[in-house]
Amino acid sequence: MAATTVASQLPHFVGLRxxxxxxxxxxxxxxxxxxxxxxxxxxxxxxxxxxxGKFFVGGNWKCNGSKESISxxxxxxxxxxxxxxxxxxxxxxxxxxxxxxxxxxxxxxVSAQNVWIGKGGAFxxxxxxxxxxxxxxxxxxxxxxxxxxxxxxxxxxxxxxxAYALSQNLKVIACIGELLEEREAGKTFDVCFKxxxxxxxxxxxxxxxxxxxxxxxxxxxxxxxxxxxxxxxHAAVRDWLKTNISPEAASATRIIYGGSVNGGNCAELxxxxxxxxxxxxxxxxxxxxxxxxINSVTSKKVAA
Numbered sequence: 001m002a003a004t005t006v007a008s009q010l011p012h013f014v015g016l017r018x019x020x021x022x023x024x025x026x027x028x029x030x031x032x033x034x035x036x037x038x039x040x041x042x043x044x045x046x047x048x049x050x051x052x053g054k055f056f057v058g059g060n061w062k063c064n065g066s067k068e069s070i071s072x073x074x075x076x077x078x079x080x081x082x083x084x085x086x087x088x089x090x091x092x093x094x095x096x097x098x099x100x101x102x103x104x105x106x107x108x109x110v111s112a113q114n115v116w117i118g119k120g121g122a123f124x125x126x127x128x129x130x131x132x133x134x135x136x137x138x139x140x141x142x143x144x145x146x147x148x149x150x151x152x153x154x155x156x157x158x159x160x161x162x163a164y165a166l167s168q169n170l171k172v173i174a175c176i177g178e179l180l181e182e183r184e185a186g187k188t189f190d191v192c193f194k195x196x197x198x199x200x201x202x203x204x205x206x207x208x209x210x211x212x213x214x215x216x217x218x219x220x221x222x223x224x225x226x227x228x229x230x231x232x233x234h235a236a237v238r239d240w241l242k243t244n245i246s247p248e249a250a251s252a253t254r255i256i257y258g259g260s261v262n263g264g265n266c267a268e269l270x271x272x273x274x275x276x277x278x279x280x281x282x283x284x285x286x287x288x289x290x291x292x293x294i295n296s297v298t299s300k301k302v303a304a
Contacts, residue, residue, distance in 0.1 A: 049273055050238060053254040055297040056210055056277035058173055059090040059284025060113065060141060060258075070096050071103070076287020078105045086277070086297045089139050089173070090284065094127060101136040111139030111173065114147065117161045129168040140165050141279075143175040143195065145216040155198030162209070163202035171208040173279065174199050175258070176237070180217035188215075189236050196240055206249045210256060211237060212279040218259030220281060227268050227275075230257045234274035263292035270299040 049055075065073070070092060082088065091111035092100045101110050112132050120128035132140065142165065143158040153161075162172045176195040178188045192213065203209065213233050215225050225233075234255045242250035257269055258279035269275055277297075284290045 049276065049300055050235070051254060051274070051276055052251045053276055054087050055085060055270075055300065056087045056089075056254045056256055057290075057294045058088075058111065058139075058141070058210075058212070058256070058277075058279045059290055060144070060279055060281050061090065061092050061285060062113070062146075062281060063093055064285055065093060065096060067096070067099065070099060073285060073287050074100060074103050077108060077290070078103075080287060080291035080294075082107065082291060083295045083297050086294050088294055091139070091141055097132075097137060098135050109138045110136060111141060112137050113141050113144070115140045115142070115161060115165050115170065117157065118164050129165045129170045133168060133170060137170065139171045139173060141173045141175065141212075143199075145175065145177055145214060145219060149179075149216065155195055156201070158195075159198040159200075159202035162199055163204075166203060166205065166208055169208075171210075173210045173212050173256075175212045175214055175279070177214040177216050177219075177259075183215065183217065188233060192233060192237060193240055196237065197244070200244060206241075206245060206253050210254045210277075212256050212258050213237060214258035214279060220260065222260055224260045224265055224269075225257070227272050230269060231272035231274055234272065234276075238274055261293060263289040266293045266296040267299040270296040 061070075077090075088108045089111045090100065090104070090108055091113045094112065094114075097110060097112065104110065112127065114127070115132060116123055116126040116128050118128075120126070120130060129140070142162050143153075147153045148158070158174075162174055165172050176192045178191040182188060182191050196211075199209075213230070215229075215233075217223060218225055234257065237255055238250050238253075241253055254276040255274060256277040256279050257275050258281065260282075261269065261278045261280050262283040266278060269278070278293055280290060280293055283293060
């Protein structure tokens with residue numbers, strides 16, 4: 001009975017494979033290089049952002065914390081002075097969401113780190129979108145590399161999770177990114193575009209989606225993509241959106257960077273025109289440092 005119910009939640013899930021890049025994606029790949037070449041010669045405007053969305057910083061607390069440590073972290077965040085032109089979200093472990101929601105300033109919204117693919121029911125260990133909304137969550141992180149490569153979630157499963165969350169008005173931080181061997185093999189764009197296509201196959205409205213590019217080799221390793229490496233992928237993803245979704249989606253969708261972001265490297269990364277913010281891991285567990293990363297939005301503002 002339970003197996004039948006699970007199967008009913010996973011329509012067309014098994015066996016979906018993508019044959020290869022479409023002509024549109026190949027065009028997008030070429031277009032990004034053209035745009036990068038052009039942009040390097042152009043003078044910058046007052047704010048160095050290619051997109052029109054508000055700067056966005058998320059803190060992914062992962063499987064960390066205790067009631068005591070989280071109380072201290074919330075206290076630090078409540079006391080921090082944060083720039084006004086930034087959307088800020090934190091994602092505590094499930095068991096601490098309500099504690100955080102009840103004590104954290106309304107200036108910062110709360111996200112979950114995962115959600116089930118459909119409506120709740122006989123799915124042991126899962127949490128539904130409806131339950132998250134019931135306790136005040138507004139966001140969920142989906143497609144994180146730790147869910148992909150440790151838990152085994154694949155592109156299509158993640159895309160369907162995103163579609164259901166959005167259908168319930170739960171906003172989505174959609175993660176993409178390549179493994180080290182994929183980057184070394186020159187497959188970074190192929191991997192990211194494939195992951196983007198899985199989201200696009202299920203999502204019809206991108207208004208409540210933030211894309212997080214997180215090269216897997218940079219997550220928790222201390223290795224950070226150079227600002228130029230990150231910018232190249234962000235520009236490619238924006239051009240993919242322009243070609244495969246719409247110019248409006250490409251402009252409005254925030255594309256944020258994750259991968260060992262900290263208080264020391266955030267300013268240089270933030271200066272890149274296609275980096276619209278950050279998804280922060282370890283450094284988000286330190287209130288003052290997370291505030292520094294949030295306030296790196298000031299690096300977007302350059303001399304005219």
